[in-house]
Amino acid sequence: MSWSKDDRDGPRGYHHGNLKEALLRAALELIAEKGPAGFTFAEAARWAGVSPAAPYRHFRDRDELMANVALRGFQQFEVALRRAWDGGRPDALTALDRLGKAYLGFARAEPAFYSAMFEAGIPMSASPELRDAGERAFTVLRETAETLCAQMSPKGRPPALMVALHLWAMAHGVASLFGRGDAARRSLPMSPEELLEANTLIYLRGLGVPTMPSAPQR
């Protein structure tokens, strides 16, 4: 991770120096442009300024490249979610709102990562690293759910795992139906962020989590 030279200064000399990274970046670029299907091994090589045979030094095939993109995606996703959640500070509700916005923000800002992670049909079993990275990202949601559940009265408290899955499904549902940058995005009378926030709040109220942290309103 200590590349003294700028990754960007192209293939100087015979050896590229950082072709693997360049190919991953090329894939991201191409996926973002034309969807997860619209990118080829040869095109990635061309984009990186390298012969079509060169990628085989780093990836067995297209799928392995794709799985690597997904892996990176989950790693960045985890960082983004964890930063947004920030240990639930200053309170769980505020942090949860940030988390939701971070989720949608990631899907919108990194459509290539998002589709490689969730839509390209790459099985999580493709590699242990991939599975692990996926688990780690989900762990943020799980911790969130645990914090929320801890605020509920012990009787009738639902399993935190289920709550985490619900949060995930709601966020993914909104992101994938309305939060994408591509042409297939549905139009909405409100922003995806507002829609998800409302959905989450109503859900929390249903759980019995207090949703009015400061001003007593009733």
Next chain:
Amino acid sequence: MSWSKDDRDGPRGYHHGNLKEALLRAALELIAEKGPAGFTFAEAARWAGVSPAAPYRHFRDRDELMANVALRGFQQFEVALRRAWDGGRPDALTALDRLGKAYLGFARAEPAFYSAMFEAGIPMSASPELRDAGERAFTVLRETAETLCAQMSPKGRPPALMVALHLWAMAHGVASLFGRGDAARRSLPMSPEELLEANTLIYLRGLGVPTMPSAPQR
């Protein structure tokens, strides 16, 4: 719609007789097998037992075929949802549960339709018929939401449109993360149906819709 001969008895004679339908069915088959990207115009022709030039008599290109698949999908989707909802009989909650199961059932039984409708990147603006069919399917959710909202106390009643979008996002989220038949499906400690049912019930409780129709439990 009155084909006296069986659609299945292949291309007899020079004229196929029902090539358009056969191509749509071929597309469905191939999409279900290899994902929305993994099907080609030529392959559909081959599957239908016809020369590679024949499809051009019926579809301008691959995208037009795909949009047609999505159109059929929305039409069948609407029928399935409407039948499940059944006017909210015998009560809204029972009907809503049926609706959720029908949603997941459709996504699982018709992965090809589902991905053409929601994941193939076909813009709803591709044709007025497509947009219309999509609207009609969503209308079922909207009517459902209106029925539910009517059961709430008038003060603080949320817009039915928003509730409909929430129901959609939850169902789509669960379906697309956990309810698919392909290799990328995530494993779960419960069935997608149970997960969605719980999610919906908690959400309704948050809305203030009474979720205990028969036995008084409090």
Next chain:
DNA sequence: TGTACATCAGTGAACGCGCGTTCACTGATGTAC
């Protein structure tokens, strides 16, 4: 410090393949009279 050598990363030419698309054509169907 210099030299020999092993290893590695990328070359470039070549291949077979299937795709999308076109074209002039032809067999079948329907209709006017």
Next chain:
DNA sequence: TGTACATCAGTGAACGCGCGTTCACTGATGTAC
């Protein structure tokens, strides 16, 4: 009822293209001594 003709749906051969993959190769890098 029969005939001529227009229309339609599918043919099959051809094309150029880009892809995935292989191969013997070569230039660069690192290391042993």
